[in-house]
Amino acid sequence: MEEEKSEGRIIMIAVDEGEESMYALGWAIDNLLYPGGNKGESAEYDRVVVLHAENQVALSGQAMAFTPHVLEVLERRQKLNTERVLATAKAISEQRNVNVETKMVTGDARYALCEAAEKMKVNLLVVGSRGHGAIRRAVMGSVSNYCAHHAKCPVLIVKKPNQ
Numbered sequence: 001m002e003e004e005k006s007e008g009r010i011i012m013i014a015v016d017e018g019e020e021s022m023y024a025l026g027w028a029i030d031n032l033l034y035p036g037g038n039k040g041e042s043a044e045y046d047r048v049v050v051l052h053a054e055n056q057v058a059l060s061g062q063a064m065a066f067t068p069h070v071l072e073v074l075e076r077r078q079k080l081n082t083e084r085v086l087a088t089a090k091a092i093s094e095q096r097n098v099n100v101e102t103k104m105v106t107g108d109a110r111y112a113l114c115e116a117a118e119k120m121k122v123n124l125l126v127v128g129s130r131g132h133g134a135i136r137r138a139v140m141g142s143v144s145n146y147c148a149h150h151a152k153c154p155v156l157i158v159k160k161p162n163q
Helices: 019-033 061-065 068-095 109-119 134-140 143-150
Strands: 010-015 047-054 101-106 124-129 155-159
Touching: 010 019, 010 068, 010 109, 019 047, 019 068, 019 124, 019 155, 047 068, 047 109, 068 101, 101 109, 109 124, 109 143, 124 143, 143 155
Parallel strands: 010 047, 010 124, 047 101, 124 155
Antiparallel strands: none
């Protein structure tokens, strides 16, 4: 009798230009896919999606004073940043012999990550923690905190140890 293969998990790992998110990516691969350094049986069936949320270039408010050329430059710079972030994430994954899908969504990371996780029916969302203090978190908003409270799937927040 032939054994049925499990479909595995869909693990989404959010990345940005911060070293905390790249640490979270490496940690997730090492500890979720290869616990104890051994390739887990489920790792063969898991689907790993690396997602970057790109902020929209504001087209209202103060941005109205920008010329079309300035907006074009901002959009080009943002596209290059996204390419650099995803290339770095891909390189980290390849160093660990893990194939990942890279995706980009547009919008505020807090909302975009939760929405993408729901649409893709992910089993786990992994985000890094920047470790901002309470005041800065309250003013700027915390992506990891928002996702932990609003995502419709489990959320793993990975904090980089102090060095």
